[in-house]
Amino acid sequence: MNTDGPSAGGGISPGAGVPWLAGEGQSADVVLSSRVRLARNIAGVRFVGKADRRERMHVLEAVRARSTLLKNVGQLVWINLHESTVSDRTILVERHLISKQHSKSRGVNAEDPRAVLFSLPDERLSIMVNEEDHLRMQSVMSGLCLDACWRTLDAVDDAIGAALPFAFSPRFGYLTACPTNVGTGLRMSAMLHLPALRLTGELEKVKRAANDIALAVRGFYGEGSEAIGDLYQISNQTTLGKTEQEILAELHLEILPRVVEYERSARRELLSKRLSTIEDQVFRAYGTLLHARLLGTEESMTLLSMVRLGVVAGLITGHTQAKINRLLLLVQPGHLQLMWGKELDQEQRKVARAEIVRQELK
Amino acid sequence: MSSKEDGMKCDHCDKSATVRETTVKNGAKIERNLCEACAIQTGVLPDAPGNAADILQASGAYISGAGQARASACATCGTTLAEFKQHGLLGCRECYKVFESHLGPLLERAHEGGVVHRGKSPATGPAGATDSAPSGPSSASPAQVRSPARVRKPGTSDADIAKINLLLDQLNDKLKEAIVAENYEQAAKIRDQVVKIRATLLPAAKAARRKPKPDDGAAP
Numbered sequence: 001m002n003t004d005g006p007s008a009g010g011g012i013s014p015g016a017g018v019p020w021l022a023g024e025g026q027s028a029d030v031v032l033s034s035r036v037r038l039a040r041n042i043a044g045v046r047f048v049g050k051a052d053r054r055e056r057m058h059v060l061e062a063v064r065a066r067s068t069l070l071k072n073v074g075q076l077v078w079i080n081l082h083e084s085t086v087s088d089r090t091i092l093v094e095r096h097l098i099s100k101q102h103s104k105s106r107g108v109n110a111e112d113p114r115a116v117l118f119s120l121p122d123e124r125l126s127i128m129v130n131e132e133d134h135l136r137m138q139s140v141m142s143g144l145c146l147d148a149c150w151r152t153l154d155a156v157d158d159a160i161g162a163a164l165p166f167a168f169s170p171r172f173g174y175l176t177a178c179p180t181n182v183g184t185g186l187r188m189s190a191m192l193h194l195p196a197l198r199l200t201g202e203l204e205k206v207k208r209a210a211n212d213i214a215l216a217v218r219g220f221y222g223e224g225s226e227a228i229g230d231l232y233q234i235s236n237q238t239t240l241g242k243t244e245q246e247i248l249a250e251l252h253l254e255i256l257p258r259v260v261e262y263e264r265s266a267r268r269e270l271l272s273k274r275l276s277t278i279e280d281q282v283f284r285a286y287g288t289l290l291h292a293r294l295l296g297t298e299e300s301m302t303l304l305s306m307v308r309l310g311v312v313a314g315l316i317t318g319h320t321q322a323k324i325n326r327l328l329l330l331v332q333p334g335h336l337q338l339m340w341g342k343e344l345d346q347e348q349r350k351v352a353r354a355e356i357v358r359q360e361l362k
Numbered sequence: 363m364s365s366k367e368d369g370m371k372c373d374h375c376d377k378s379a380t381v382r383e384t385t386v387k388n389g390a391k392i393e394r395n396l397c398e399a400c401a402i403q404t405g406v407l408p409d410a411p412g413n414a415a416d417i418l419q420a421s422g423a424y425i426s427g428a429g430q431a432r433a434s435a436c437a438t439c440g441t442t443l444a445e446f447k448q449h450g451l452l453g454c455r456e457c458y459k460v461f462e463s464h465l466g467p468l469l470e471r472a473h474e475g476g477v478v479h480r481g482k483s484p485a486t487g488p489a490g491a492t493d494s495a496p497s498g499p500s501s502a503s504p505a506q507v508r509s510p511a512r513v514r515k516p517g518t519s520d521a522d523i524a525k526i527n528l529l530l531d532q533l534n535d536k537l538k539e540a541i542v543a544e545n546y547e548q549a550a551k552i553r554d555q556v557v558k559i560r561a562t563l564l565p566a567a568k569a570a571r572r573k574p575k576p577d578d579g580a581a582p
Binding site: 154162171172176178180 | 453
């Protein structure tokens with residue numbers, strides 16, 4: 001295991017994009033990625049919010065020692081976030097390896113011991129240590145594949161759980177700091193690209209329907225984030241009273257395929273009934289990205305969304321979904337500066353962002 | 363096991379049966395109907411159910427206000443009820459017992475009525491729940507973390523707890539059905555059964571599991 005935390009987040013190559021944005025797998029025209037997360041706490045140690053420095057250090061050591069038990073997940077990288085730089089943490093957040101919360105610190109003290117463990121080269125597994133819970137394990141892959149993510153994470157959970165007693169009660173299941181996660185501690189989500197449903201005005205219906213069946217609809221960066229670039233995450237809210245298989249079946253087999261089909265039919269409708277309008281929006285966005293000299297993050301993502309729709313619908317040729325997905329990551333401030341090789345202020349970033357986008361789309 | 367409605371006689375004596383035990387052996391379902399005395403005699407019902415505090419706590423969840431005086435702060439981590447209400451976060455696993463009476467309604471709202479865990483358990487049985495070492499700084503030494511070789515195998519009491527949970531599960535399903543059908547009398551009966559099981563069987567099974575086992579090499 002790599003024990004250092006070198007720049008670029010411990011061996012990540014920023015220009016290569018992330019495997020979960022590869023545009024591969026089932027329903028990849030709509031589903032960018034699938035993600036499964038398990039929350040676990042170590043029995044006999046107070047939860048992170050109440051743990052003192054010694055307990056937090058103990059949790060880090062306990063998890064790090066058990067991580068050697070993980071097989072078939074690739075090369076593991078461990079980064080102590082309390083000893084890392086802000087730019088490293090920004091990269092990790094942009095790659096969804098850690099949460100924004102975890103990047104900062106939950107307590108007053110920014111030096112609170114906390115870490116992330118992740119697998120290379122595919123980054124399909126990551127474990128946040130001392131976030132809201134002692135362990136937040138996640139598996140992320142491209143396309144609609146919650147089942148594969150679950151299999152991966154279930155095995156990781158068993159391997160670590162066999163060596164590290166988790167706080168568990170027969171009634172409440174796995175005990176978590178927030179009772180909204182108790183039980184399975186399981187959150188399954190898919191990141192969806194839903195431009196057509198926004199354009200046809202049907203997105204609100206999806207959101208309402210999702211709320212009715214206790215699913216959360218969130219933005220690109222999860223809880224509390226805005227939906228930028230027509231990217232939405234749909235996830236289960238209920239973690240107690242259902243088995244993992246039931247949660248999986250509900251999302252993977254029932255809800256998500258329905259939303260995917262809904263978006264596809266909206267796309268078909270737009271292309272057949274409002275072709276010029278859609279072509280106009282797609283090519284205006286494409287033109288702007290090809291020629292702009294200053295681009296903000298949010299503006300880029302909004303424009304890339306329309307270009308992605310154009311690529312998927314076959315209106316724009318010569319580019320792949322994977323390339324557009326990768327650009328969604330490269331326009332983020334952390335990745336942009338890493339690509340550029342130095343720190344940039346906001347105005348410099350706009351110039352650099354526009355130049356990188358122009359080069360990539362040439 | 364579940365309480366029987368009218369008419370059934372105890373399999374062992376002539377008294378009317380109040381307890382039904384359902385076990386599955388080699389794929390076949392076996393049912394026994396027992397009166398309370400025979401149930402205790404055959405070990406289906408515990409003789410001295412748990413300790414008083416456990417029972418008080420478990421039943422406190424269903425008696426509005428009863429648990430509130432004792433649930434103002436967690437002795438293990440210091441989390442207060444006010445703190446929990448403000449931030450929505452518990453401080454340690456003991457908090458789940460201390461604040462149990464406040465958790466019930468909250469959990470039902472947050473989990474679409476789900477109140478009992480039905481998912482997976484730790485690979486080696488719910489070891490975390492049996493670890494009776496107090497939480498807190500003193501228990502944070504690495505020596506307390508069991509190595510794989512020392513993890514206790516699931517004992518019979520784990521199976522008992524699983525059985526009880528399954529039963530609670532079934533009862534909760536029936537409870538929901540009764541409420542949907544507006545059969546409130548039946549719902550009240552089922553709820554009483556659930557309370558009784560929580561107050562007696564679960565603490566007893568947990569207490570049984572806390573007893574050291576010959577193969578339990580775990581640190582105290």
